[in-house]
Amino acid sequence: MTMAKAIVVLAVAALAMHQLAAAATDHPVGGNGAWDASGTSYNAWSAKQKFVQGDTLSFQYGSSHDVTEVTKAGYDACSGASPVKSYTGGATTVKLTTPGKHYFICSVPGHCAAGMKVEVTVAAAATTAPAPAKSKPRHQQRSVAPTPAPVPAPEAAPSTDELPNVSTPIAAPAPKSSDAAATMLGAKAVVGLAVAVAMALQLAM
Template sequence: MAARIVVALACMVVMIRLSKAAIYKVGGSAGWTTIANVDYKLWASNKTFHIGDTVLFQYNPQFHNVMRVTHEMYRNCNNSKPISTFTTGNDSVTLTNHGHHFFFCGVPGHCQAGQKLDVNVIHPTSSTPLSDPPISSDSSSPSSPPSTTTIPAAGVPGPSPSHAASLPNVAAAVVALLVSYLFANFAY
């Protein structure tokens, strides 16, 4: 009986951590643009990104896009072969692993003008406290449902955009199945 309680509590801790993932609107209130002179490097440096967090790119799709690229492409603003391209103007990317994730606007001249972003997802450690995600003007829920894509860190090809279930929903389903299995098979 004690083992079941420990397993159930451990599962609850995992679910709580995943359910507290933050949503960061890239560029804060200015969004993804060249007009507002947003320093995206500074914007990202003020945040601690974790696995399960989401970066939301909101922009006018007539003038901008978002390209996910390798580090080399990012450094050189080379938009010839992006890993993925987003064009809806309301693109949501869930960060599923640690490491750097590189993005820029593929419209000629925009990356060179500073419309580029390096998101570094910290490596998970056992000492990471379970705390609420940051609450600021940069962490908000979108007013309309964004286009959601889950991608790995740069250097690993990402999947094409899909409408797959979010990480917290998948985790909740897996935990629920695990708990029900344990209770069914280890009942006294």
């Protein structure tokens, strides 16, 4: 039981850390952060990224370049004449605070046309996911019922919606049977609880 408890605690901690990390992913521009006119297709890269509100986009560049956030019009015209915001200094990290499209160019004449331009589409933080995951934990929890220790299952199921109760159901399933059965239950509880915690965390954000 202590073993199963420890596993749950670890799983929850790991998930919490994963969620926190996912809440603010840094995206080095082009994949390695190099912002230059060497012909990198920044848009080919950005199209494969998943930018979420709160993420950051980072640029590393030489003194002959800059990072200029522009409107779509400025982007299309490769013009930094009316910047949304300008950055210089060689190392810039832009926080993507609002969902939607964001456009960045280098405003040095000719550089945008040479490829120093990127558009990113930022997804709203709240709309990122949970819907399909919801059905999984229920099935996982139900499958616990037919196994040797039927008592704890009904108690574990309702608590999946409440984060504060995460630790309570673990005390119940203490099956007096074998360690193997306990491990099986523990493993299933971990899956259910882990998903429940993940969902709770996502809802909390």
